[in-house]
Amino acid sequence: MKKYIGRAGRYLYYLILLIWTVVSIFPLYWMILFSFKDNSEIFGKSALSLPESWDITNYVEALTKGQMGRYFLNSILVTGVTIFLTVAIALMASYAVSRLLWKGRTVLNNIFMLGLTLPIHAALLPVFLILRSMRMLNTFSSLFIPYTAFALAMAIMICNSFMMNIPEELEESACMDGCGTFGIFFRIIVPLMKPAISTIAIFTFLQAWNELMFATVFVSDSAHRTLTVGMQSLVGTYSTNWGPIGAALVIATIPTVIVYLFMSKKVQDSLVAGAIKG
Amino acid sequence: MNKVRKNKLAIFVFLLPAVLLFAGIIIIPIFCSGYYSLLDWDGITEGIFVGLENYKTLFTSKTSGFSKSVVHMLMLAVGAVFIQLPFALFLALGLAKGMKGERFFVTVFFIPVLLSTVVIGQLWIKIYNPDYGVVNSVLRMLGLDSWCHTWLGEKSTVMWAVFIPIIWQYVGYHMLLMYAGIKSINSELREAAYIDGATYVQTCFYILIPLLKPVLRVCLIFGVTGAFKSFDMIYVLTNGGPAHASEVPSTLMFTNIFMKNKYGAGSAIAIFIIVICFATAILIKKVFKVEGEEKTA
Structure with missing residues (x-):
């Protein structure tokens, strides 16, 4: 039974x-x-x-008249720069707080970790005002700078946890061979941090590619619009014509699907790594 | 070696960009928000200091829609805790048992998490379309014409209509976290329970779920604070309408600042969201203590 x-x-x-x-x-x-x-x-x-x-007429329509081609390239640019900056800045900061010796390193690390729980809502208006006063609205940097800032906390945390597994002896022997601090960082640490870098890259890609709130507020001209906002405006233009909208949605989704198809395990591991250690 | 580790120039160069970005985009702006929330300010003329007046208006005014938005926010959180998380756990426990197609299911269930909320939102707008949407088409096919609604346009249905995609999108995320957690539990424990005659359901309740506590706590924090912060999906689907019927604090904040130029009131809502997210995260951490935590904290 x-x-x-x-x-x-x-x-x-x-x-x-x-x-x-x-x-x-x-x-x-x-x-x-x-x-x-x-x-x-x-x-x-x-x-x-x-x-x-x-x-494929819908695709042609969306890419040309609907400007999805331009939005797509804008998104690639913003996301690419965000990933590069986040990886570079997080690696350096993580090395400084976890390996270099100076007063206040734990305090600073704790401040970085505080950033994990802060919602981006909190910064929306002040950052908007700062960007406006610096005449930086409607530029790509008005997007990738805030994106990088908000991706840093998670990236530093991931770097720290990977850096813990790099034996200090490696640095010591490099030092004995005459390497300075920068030499050790670039020749020993960075090459060994490749798994951390790919984890951060995936994480940051998803965040920047899909971000909506900053992109809506900081950019209003179509020349700098990224995909999320671009899709919203395209939907407004084609409200009764569903075909091009569908094509636009597919275009915006293709990169994510490709990344996921080829590295599904790595993508999943990245998101788990981001959550569990936090 | 110590000399190399104390290289002042390196420390300065390595930290400068991170500290600048963190201070300029996150820390200082949050204090600014706190200050703005004490002003009566339209963003153009000089702001007038009004103390806690903005907060008072939010909590007492019946027309601001704030109390409604808080109720909706709590509903979303309840939905996350009592529907999303249990279902995710149910999927994770079953899949982690090791069954045919395990990897396939995990991979597929995770897809909605990766897609842009704008894409998902636009699709759901079409699914809910009163004339051509899938929901109403199916109802008509079944002869249930009277059940058809303008799902996103009617006050009585809109909250449910935005609820479903929000809950749906992140089931896969929680499932994956739990699944990875279960997989990292020593399989000998499970085997021992099996040898002692425990069924899989018993093993789940007496061994796996208790050991999964740290992961469950993370999911709980993410689920609840995620609900408190939710913006994208509601902004895309309804932007809080009709007549505040699907309003949440973040959409209300957005409307107040960028549509009505009420910078003070909007900032007060922003501060409310930060405080409640932090308070909840700390509360959950306190209530669900995990052994050996002092070391990691």
């Missing part, structure tokens, strides 16, 4: 898993379908039917 309950339980559990699988990917699947359809097909036929032809 017990065996039968166990088996029924297992089937039931699989059923729940399957349902949740469908629920998890349905929006993505549906989005891809209607990005290839025109309005008559979207509204006239079943939502789940395959498009009659794999027509």
